[in-house]
Amino acid sequence: MTSPVRIEYESDGALAVVILDKPPLNLFDEEVFAAWEQVVDELTSVTDPARPGRARAVLVETAGKVVSGGVDVALFAAIVESPDAVQKAGTLWERLLRIIQALEELPVPTVFAAHALTLTAAFEIALACDILLAAESASFGLVETVVGLTPSMGGPQRLAERAGPARARELVYTGERYRATTLERWNVVNRVLPDENFPEAAREFARRLAAGPTCAHAATKRLVTSAVRDGIRAADDAVPTVSGALFATDDLRHAVASFLRDSPGKATYTGG
Structure with a gap:
């Protein structure tokens, strides 16, 4: 049976x-x-600086007409x-926050690509990534208010980090769906693309990051x-300490x- 979350490796740029x-x-x-728990464990392994030929960037994308309709409420029931x-x-x-934190701690750039409607858990995973790219027609929402819940996979606090506490409260309190262009203006979405x-x-975009100075990107993070x-x-x-160590890397020497x-x-850049 095929896993609902899988990793594919690009030969172009170690993505x-x-x-x-x-x-x-x-x-x-x-x-x-x-499946996400297994994937983040694998990502931790394949992005390990000590691993030869490791992945140098991570892109999260989804198949289908929507990114995600959210969480199956039967789980809460x-x-x-x-x-x-x-x-x-x-x-x-606790389990779900470990997924979020593992994504944040990866030592390479992480990018989330949202092509359409992105609700609840998928939105929270997007917020754990370094860069959130969105298509013009994409929309986002933390709609847990409809079931009397607050987003609990790190969404409110990461929205506060990106957009400030007032906007974070607004998004969660209203439970509304927000256009990508609005969230770009609020610094939640990094870039809106056609x-x-x-x-x-x-x-x-992700390939360009993977082709860059991975060790320097890790220092930036x-x-x-x-x-x-x-x-x-x-x-x-x-x-x-962090930037000084870059002078011992193949990335900096070769560059x-x-x-x-x-x-x-x-x-x-040819280092790890």
Whole structure:
């Protein structure tokens, strides 16, 4: 039986592509969540700096007319009917947050490509990625309010990080669907791309990141994360160690040599 979430590897640029494919609506249920747990474990392995020929970037995309119609509410119904509902719900959120945190901690750029309607869990996974690309006709929503729930896969806090607390509260309180262009203006979506050829454009964007200086990208992620979690001065304090270590990488050695030999704009990165 084919997994609803799988990884494909691009020979062009060492790009790992994660594909969610569970027709007709890509609903998140126990099967999908379990598959995501396996996928993030595999991503942790294939992006490991010590792994020869490792993946240098990750793209998340989906098959079908929508990115996802959200979570299968039957999953919540089973918990509500349980005598230990609170404990079971807490255990579920711990599992799902590990998926989000594992994505965030990958040492390579991560990109989410949203070509259409993106609700609840899929939106929260998108927010865990470094870059969120959206087609012009895409729309997004954290609609858990319709079942008396708050998004609990990291959505509210990551929206607050991107758009500020007021916008985060608005998105969650209203449960409305928001156009990609609106969320780009609010700094939730990084870029809105034309509907036509969107999948190809998203892959090309991710390939460019995969062809870049992977070690430097990992350093950027560490510094940005440090600034968000601990403040700018903490990130400043980390610079000598984090950026200094880049001078021992093949990426920097080869790129500097290429720059001096071949002129600016032609640097190559061959390290891990």
